[in-house]
Amino acid sequence: xxxxxxxxxxxxxxxxxxxxxxxxxxxxxxxxxxxxxxxxxxxxxxxxxxxxxxxxxxxxxxxxxxxxxxxxxxxxxxxxxxxxxxxxxxxxxxxxxxxxxxxxxxxxxxxxxxxxxxxxxxxxxxxxxxxxxxxxxxxxxxxxxxxxxxxxxxxxxxxxxxxxxxxxxxxxxxxxxxxxxxxxxxxxxxxxxxxxxxxxxxxxxxxxxxxxxxxxxxxxxxxxxxxxxxxxxxxxxxxxxxxxxxxxxxxxxxxxxxxxxxxxxxxxxxxxxxxxxxxxxxxxxxxxxxxxxxxxxxxxxxxxxxxxxxxxxxxxxxxxxxxxxxxxxxx
Numbered sequence: 001x002x003x004x005x006x007x008x009x010x011x012x013x014x015x016x017x018x019x020x021x022x023x024x025x026x027x028x029x030x031x032x033x034x035x036x037x038x039x040x041x042x043x044x045x046x047x048x049x050x051x052x053x054x055x056x057x058x059x060x061x062x063x064x065x066x067x068x069x070x071x072x073x074x075x076x077x078x079x080x081x082x083x084x085x086x087x088x089x090x091x092x093x094x095x096x097x098x099x100x101x102x103x104x105x106x107x108x109x110x111x112x113x114x115x116x117x118x119x120x121x122x123x124x125x126x127x128x129x130x131x132x133x134x135x136x137x138x139x140x141x142x143x144x145x146x147x148x149x150x151x152x153x154x155x156x157x158x159x160x161x162x163x164x165x166x167x168x169x170x171x172x173x174x175x176x177x178x179x180x181x182x183x184x185x186x187x188x189x190x191x192x193x194x195x196x197x198x199x200x201x202x203x204x205x206x207x208x209x210x211x212x213x214x215x216x217x218x219x220x221x222x223x224x225x226x227x228x229x230x231x232x233x234x235x236x237x238x239x240x241x242x243x244x245x246x247x248x249x250x251x252x253x254x255x256x257x258x259x260x261x262x263x264x265x266x267x268x269x270x271x272x273x274x275x276x277x278x279x280x281x282x283x284x285x286x287x288x289x290x291x292x293x294x295x296x297x298x299x300x301x302x303x304x305x306x307x308x309x310x311x312x313x314x315x316x317x318x319x320x321x322x323x324x325x326x327x328x329x330x331x
Contacts, residue, residue, distance in 0.1 A: 153184025
């Protein structure tokens, strides 16, 4: 793991980053339990990829930059301002769901007040949304960047190539992070692409490319911070490939027996949350007592959010078509 001081971080930054990673993990774990109890219909997990998401988010300016996330980005949107209760309201498909009012699948994130762009259901379209935003930023001379994330499977979609080609042609203030967890649902990376590194594709688009350890939040922070500086200085976009670990099955509906037992066991060694905790302790940034207090705090937050979402009302059936079709005024 990189030295945090060399990356320009302070000890409090590490604690803040860990807190968000831990909150996302505990929210995720609670939703899995609720799904298995028959209370939630579907969960798609961020477990194991929190380091990439929080490291990236921490390097951005939440006041001006926008993110166009993909469905596994619970930790990223939590950093950008989605609350635990909002996450649970979405998971339970309740009326108060900030993303869709309970009409969209969970993990289709959206919160305008926090610069989280509305997410489409079609795979990889979030990249095009972010490219469009970055084009607007350049046209208007704004010192802002648009960041999008996706899995390595999405990097083979046409939207990916067309979008990044446009970024390269126009030198847009844009950052794309491939959260490469080595599986596109059940398809391993060797059956997804022939390149050694997906970041090498950046050369063909006329962009800066970087291949990093996505399990190291400090390395991710450093790479995204530098990418942002280049972007706002008119030096164009960046394609970052962050090698990460998907600790769970693709979703609550997936049987990941396609991964050998030995592989699943070995993934625990790369758990970013466990390793970051060890790093913080080794550096003397925090002691065990701090982690113990944090665990109590986060447990209360997750429990309160769960209870509030369970008690919240479902949307009225009459709202099913609201914001779906244009309402034409007659007369």
